[in-house]
Amino acid sequence: MAxxxxxxVNGLLIGCMYxxxxxxxxxxxxxxxxxNFAQGDLVMFGxxxxxxxxxxxxxxxxxAAPIALLLMLVLGFAVERGILRPLIGQPVVSVVMVTIGLAxxxxxxxxMVWGAATxxxxxxxxxxxxxxxxxxxxxxxxxxxxxxxxxxxxxVYFFRRSRMGIAMRAVAxxxxxxxxxxxxxxxxxxxxxxIAGLASGIGGIVWGNMLGVDTHLSLVGLKxxxxxxxGGLDSVPxxxxxxxxxxxxxxxxxxxxxxxxxxxxxxxxxxxxxxxALMIRPYGFFGREIIERV
Amino acid sequence: xxxxxxxxxxxxxxxxxxxxxxxxxVSDSHTMAIVNLIGLAAIGAIGLNILTGYTGQVSLGHGAxxxxxxxxxxxxxxxxxxxxxxxLPAGGAVAAAVGTFFGIPSLRxxxxxxxxxxxxxxxxxxxxxxxxxxxxxGVQSTxxxxxxxFLGWEINTEYRRYFMILPVFMLAYVAAQNLVRSRVGRAxxxxxxxxxxxxxxxxxxxxxxLLAFAVSxxxxxxxxxxxxxxxxxxxxxxxxLSTSISYLAMVIIGGLGSVLGSVFGATFITLLPIVLVxxxxxxxxxxxxxxxxIADFLANLRLIIFGGLIILFLAIEPEGLYRMWxxxxxxxxxxxxxx
Numbered sequence: 001m002a003x004x005x006x007x008x009v010n011g012l013l014i015g016c017m018y019x020x021x022x023x024x025x026x027x028x029x030x031x032x033x034x035x036n037f038a039q040g041d042l043v044m045f046g047x048x049x050x051x052x053x054x055x056x057x058x059x060x061x062x063x064a065a066p067i068a069l070l071l072m073l074v075l076g077f078a079v080e081r082g083i084l085r086p087l088i089g090q091p092v093v094s095v096v097m098v099t100i101g102l103a104x105x106x107x108x109x110x111x112m113v114w115g116a117a118t119x120x121x122x123x124x125x126x127x128x129x130x131x132x133x134x135x136x137x138x139x140x141x142x143x144x145x146x147x148x149x150x151x152x153x154x155x156v157y158f159f160r161r162s163r164m165g166i167a168m169r170a171v172a173x174x175x176x177x178x179x180x181x182x183x184x185x186x187x188x189x190x191x192x193x194x195i196a197g198l199a200s201g202i203g204g205i206v207w208g209n210m211l212g213v214d215t216h217l218s219l220v221g222l223k224x225x226x227x228x229x230x231g232g233l234d235s236v237p238x239x240x241x242x243x244x245x246x247x248x249x250x251x252x253x254x255x256x257x258x259x260x261x262x263x264x265x266x267x268x269x270x271x272x273x274x275x276x277a278l279m280i281r282p283y284g285f286f287g288r289e290i291i292e293r294v
Numbered sequence: 295x296x297x298x299x300x301x302x303x304x305x306x307x308x309x310x311x312x313x314x315x316x317x318x319x320v321s322d323s324h325t326m327a328i329v330n331l332i333g334l335a336a337i338g339a340i341g342l343n344i345l346t347g348y349t350g351q352v353s354l355g356h357g358a359x360x361x362x363x364x365x366x367x368x369x370x371x372x373x374x375x376x377x378x379x380x381x382l383p384a385g386g387a388v389a390a391a392v393g394t395f396f397g398i399p400s401l402r403x404x405x406x407x408x409x410x411x412x413x414x415x416x417x418x419x420x421x422x423x424x425x426x427x428x429x430x431x432g433v434q435s436t437x438x439x440x441x442x443x444f445l446g447w448e449i450n451t452e453y454r455r456y457f458m459i460l461p462v463f464m465l466a467y468v469a470a471q472n473l474v475r476s477r478v479g480r481a482x483x484x485x486x487x488x489x490x491x492x493x494x495x496x497x498x499x500x501x502x503x504l505l506a507f508a509v510s511x512x513x514x515x516x517x518x519x520x521x522x523x524x525x526x527x528x529x530x531x532x533x534x535l536s537t538s539i540s541y542l543a544m545v546i547i548g549g550l551g552s553v554l555g556s557v558f559g560a561t562f563i564t565l566l567p568i569v570l571v572x573x574x575x576x577x578x579x580x581x582x583x584x585x586x587x588i589a590d591f592l593a594n595l596r597l598i599i600f601g602g603l604i605i606l607f608l609a610i611e612p613e614g615l616y617r618m619w620x621x622x623x624x625x626x627x628x629x630x631x632x633x
Binding site: 090275 | 346350403414417418421424542591595596600601602608612
């Protein structure tokens, strides 16, 4: 029982970070109907910028982290502006492929600028895990989960209460009506990408601290797909729930199955769950039921 | 023959075959290897184009279906001593079965959701092949395959491999061209353009969607099996997610919904890294760098150029190289008038 609890709790803590990345993804999808295969690469890029600032240029944390986040914000904005706006109205496969192309460019660029070796993101957090009711918890997981929850709460507040947040929801709901009441849809598109960039930046910093930053960090983006399918592609609470589920599932599955098959369950179990979800309830827990059936 | 009704079209077709047959006469072993790689890629790309270009179903799992074909062929040849002309269709058949299974979600979902479902297929197949010892053959999931032979001829040089790949390629090409203009192909196109309307005019959407997956993964399986016989080794690393992405790039850059376009795309994507190496090496040697000093730089540059080209193509010519080819042909047909 303790083993199961241990796996679940740690999985949920990791899940908070998946939720953060999934949020960026959902936000972009909700506002612009673009499925962003470069989400993981945005995380990687954020991690690289932070790691470069801290490890290569030896900036203090309170300078490096805001710079990284600001750059990610600008990057998200620039991507929407420069690359995705010309593609409005193109078929799905084109848009998918553009974000994949973008992912490749990010990977090549990051490795070219900062080298292929793994760089650390040193954060002032102790490494030693502590024990809470027989559960081993490492402080970084806790801090990361806290940061992610903080961002999520802040975002949801912004999304529900602020003027811009309401505009974003209106655009997600119905673009034409939003336009007709005077909402600037272009700004909303750009803002969605900018916030997604920001979320990825935070993800990159905490993940970079856990795993170290190299181009493999972009693989965390692949976990986003099971998360958002489970939660519903266009639902913010769904993204959060999906992220938590994926974190818990991969941790529990890895704990129980890995000893028998020699590893790799972590990368595989979420996708099995996802296929099942697609067959039973393709729009997820909270997604809008607008999937066209044939 | 009815495929090319005009004498001119017939002539160009004959010219194409003649050109393919003269390649080995004029090229050295190194060039032959490149041509062979293009042929292998083209078979896979034609398969994916049937699924994505003609039927409108995005697939990110094409590499995995190739992997199924590759391992099927390898197991048949290495463990059961089957000749390659048995392993080739067998690889296609098993891949078709697996591909059809993973096509089942396409009955309920499409577009973005299907892209993600096929992404899952890529991971699940990769994991299964890697973690089932009977399939993967143990160490590093690698199966060594004996040199294929045909009527006592060992297929052991690039020239002989060319004549192993060429008939398969020609068969695949003609079969695809015939398929897409038949009843089945028109059903595919109807589903791509508007699935609801297709159903109303009597197309069995369920059947044809699965059929598209079956045909496409059959091609993938054959291509994967050919890879195995070509390299005399089956290894999952040749068929990972980035392979699937490369094939998607081939059909997009070549031209969605065009068999000839798939060949263009396969040629382009295969040649790109090779040309890039020459160009960068040439520039680097001007400044006195050796190849090893720039190897990392080159790998990253390849990624950037590859990704950048995909973005550029989609922004400038979404219909790909096939459309450009058509523009060139039209230019000469109407010359000296612009239209």
